[in-house]
Amino acid sequence: MSPYAHITGWGMAIPDRVLTNAELAQMVDTTDEWIVSRTGIRERRIAEDDQTTASLATEAALNAISVANLSPMDIDLIIVATSSPEHLFPATACLVQNSIGATKAGAFDLLAACTGFIYALNMASQAIATGSAKTAVVIGSETLSRLIDWQDRSTCILFGDGAGAFVLQASEEPAGLLSAVMRSDGSGADLLSLPAGGSALPTSIDTVNEGLHFISMSGREVYRFATRVMTQATEEAVKKAGLKITDIDLVVPHQANQRIIETALKNLKIPLERCVINLDRYGNTSTASIPIAACEALQDGKIRPGDRLVFVGFGSGLTWGAAVVQWSGPFPTRIRMIPGIIRFYARVRSLLLRLLRFFDSFFWDRFYNND
């Protein structure tokens, strides 16, 4: 029997800086009333200059590892789902691996835009089910504020920064991830994109002058697509898990737009009380929105062990997907991990590795390299 991937730790990281709709109305031609009535968003968080996608991801991961009472050395796999990676390469996940001192972990980024966290959850669960990993950390992290044209009122009102993380652990007990669906339709690739900066359109003075390094979106078409696929993906994932919609205790949807969520819930005949919505305070944090919403629901006591949850999302690609999870909580352990201590250990370890590399190349050049 394949092991199940239980969610045993969770954490989030949110920048302190709040940007309200009233502040945005001083930057572009919009109003608080327009933004709230069309999206439900009232404010969002913006990363400070010294905060990056990797640093937010690290903080969220450390919080999640601490809830699971694990050591970073227990982690076999780190997946960072992000639409705003630290660099094209190296992977943001490798920077997180170094910051937390996960000495045994493989690490890679996953790009499926706002659906990325669901894809990553499924990939990590598959690694656990096949036995290739026993413990995985899945992170959604974003600094989208750096990819936004702050003069474009159709996009700058929507997005925010933040990170959320889950720890997944193998267990023979049937719970954890029960099913997942992942879908894509690249024919809609142009509806939501970051046109320049990749190999198709490398950054140049022209791309910068034309603003092609900013997020570009056809809002109305994305809206129509989103309401349709949120409903379909939820129905498919619930059916695949052998459950009915009435068996679901809580839906944790991608936090893009209140109206999209309400339409999907209405189609699914799920009452609003059985759904987590926090986009009014954070806006759309892309891959981070589902784990942040789940963390807040846990803090509020809305998720208990044994509950059956649906995570459902959509995004650029186009991509969409859903996952059904039976909640477990931390496995019993005797150790107590403190994020500050893990971070300190990881810094010392990283420094020693750099020193070692320095001495290695120093001696190599002196004694072995005859060129």
Ligand code: COA
């Ligand atoms: N403030 C005031 N007016 C605005 C505005 C703003 N921030 N943004 C657009 N408008 C204007 C438009 O210019 C347009 O004016 P016009 O009729 O004179 O041309 C009018 O409002 C209607 O624009 P439209 O784009 O049709 O609005 P909408 O009701 O579709 O709402 C979105 C726009 C972006 C809020 C909505 O389409 C949406 O949420 N789409 C999904 C986007 C999303 O979730 N993206 C992320 C996916 S992961």
